[in-house]
Amino acid sequence: MSLSRAIRKVFLAVEQSEGAGARVRRSIGTPQLRNFSPFLMLDHFHIAPGAGFPDHPHRGQETITYLISGGVDHEDFAGNRGTIGPGDLQFMTAGRGIVHAEMPVQNADGAENIGLQLWVDLPKALKMVEPRYRDLKAEEVPVVEKDGVKIKVISGRSQGVDSVKDLAYTPVWILDVEVKPGRSVVQELPEGWNAFGYVLEGEVLVGDKGAQTVVERFHNVVFEQEGQVVKIEVDAGAEGPGRVVLVAGTPLDQKVVQYGPFVLNSQEEVYQAFEDYQGFKNGFERAKGWESEIGK
Numbered sequence: 001m002s003l004s005r006a007i008r009k010v011f012l013a014v015e016q017s018e019g020a021g022a023r024v025r026r027s028i029g030t031p032q033l034r035n036f037s038p039f040l041m042l043d044h045f046h047i048a049p050g051a052g053f054p055d056h057p058h059r060g061q062e063t064i065t066y067l068i069s070g071g072v073d074h075e076d077f078a079g080n081r082g083t084i085g086p087g088d089l090q091f092m093t094a095g096r097g098i099v100h101a102e103m104p105v106q107n108a109d110g111a112e113n114i115g116l117q118l119w120v121d122l123p124k125a126l127k128m129v130e131p132r133y134r135d136l137k138a139e140e141v142p143v144v145e146k147d148g149v150k151i152k153v154i155s156g157r158s159q160g161v162d163s164v165k166d167l168a169y170t171p172v173w174i175l176d177v178e179v180k181p182g183r184s185v186v187q188e189l190p191e192g193w194n195a196f197g198y199v200l201e202g203e204v205l206v207g208d209k210g211a212q213t214v215v216e217r218f219h220n221v222v223f224e225q226e227g228q229v230v231k232i233e234v235d236a237g238a239e240g241p242g243r244v245v246l247v248a249g250t251p252l253d254q255k256v257v258q259y260g261p262f263v264l265n266s267q268e269e270v271y272q273a274f275e276d277y278q279g280f281k282n283g284f285e286r287a288k289g290w291e292s293e294i295g296k
């Protein structure tokens with residue numbers, strides 16, 4: 001009998017401006033929810049035409065971008081360039097340093113550019129690795145569909161189905177779970193890992209029968225570390241399915257010192273990141289004289 005994880009707290013994602021005219025609903029990385037290792041930030045973003053995230057640096061973390069609708073172009077100073085579309089993901093390891101732009105694709109069909117961006121801390125030993133990208137196309141993501149439940153196994157394992165391996169350095173599970181009204185699912189999560197569920201659509205009931213919590217859209221339910229499973233149900237009377245992105249990650253036993261996109265383990269290392277970025281050194285050499293095409 002697996003122990004069901006209790007709920008630690010439910011947070012409302014607060015909408016704010018970010019980048020150049022983009023809007024994000026941030027639920028991790030706010031004053032209410034920091035120190036949630038290895039997670040640094042979770043943004044549910046909406047990038048209108050003309051808005052975006054023009055040229056900017058990163059050091060010391062991994063970003064995972066999951067596109068729900070529309071498209072996002074990315075281009076960096078190492079010559080990497082690509083587009084992610086609905087259901088695609090991009091795993092970017094900034095490591096010692098990257099400068100890139102992330103801009104909306106002008107959609108012929110007018111689809112809104114909406115997705116999630118999760119920032120994951122890198123272990124101290126990997127803070128200065130070479131940057132790398134790994135796109136994961138929607139068609140590479142196994143889908144488990146049974147009894148009114150559809151799970152996209154983006155990273156990790158669900159109902160005995162494994163995802164593509166080694167997408168990020170820091171071990172994370174990402175499962176896009178859709179439950180129809182009157183149905184439910186029990187999902188295993190690695191014990192001891194930090195875990196949350198962000199409700200993208202509808203509303204869900206989380207927890208054991210008789211002790212369930214209603215979690216509404218744009219809310220993030222954070223679980224206790226104890227327990228092997230989470231239970232998610234949608235009320236039979238609900239108007240439509242509930243959709244939750246379940247994420248779990250191994251906590252890193254290290255200090256987090258963050259200033260925007262520079263995430264290191266000491267104040268001195270953050271100062272050094274600024275100096276390296278402004279001085280085009282120690283990983284930021286290619287930033288000298290570089291401008292993206294897409295961010296202009």
Ligand SMILES: Nc1ccc(F)c(C(=O)c2c[nH]c3ncc(Cl)cc23)c1F
Nearest residue numbers: 018019024043045053056102117260261
């Ligand atoms: N201010 C600031 C500073 C540093 C950044 F890296 C960013 C940034 O690039 C993003 C922050 N949320 C995001 N959601 C989606 C996408 Cl595609 C990008 C971002 C940013 F906005």
Ligand SMILES: [Fe+3]
Nearest residue numbers: 053056058102
């Ligand atoms: Fe970025």
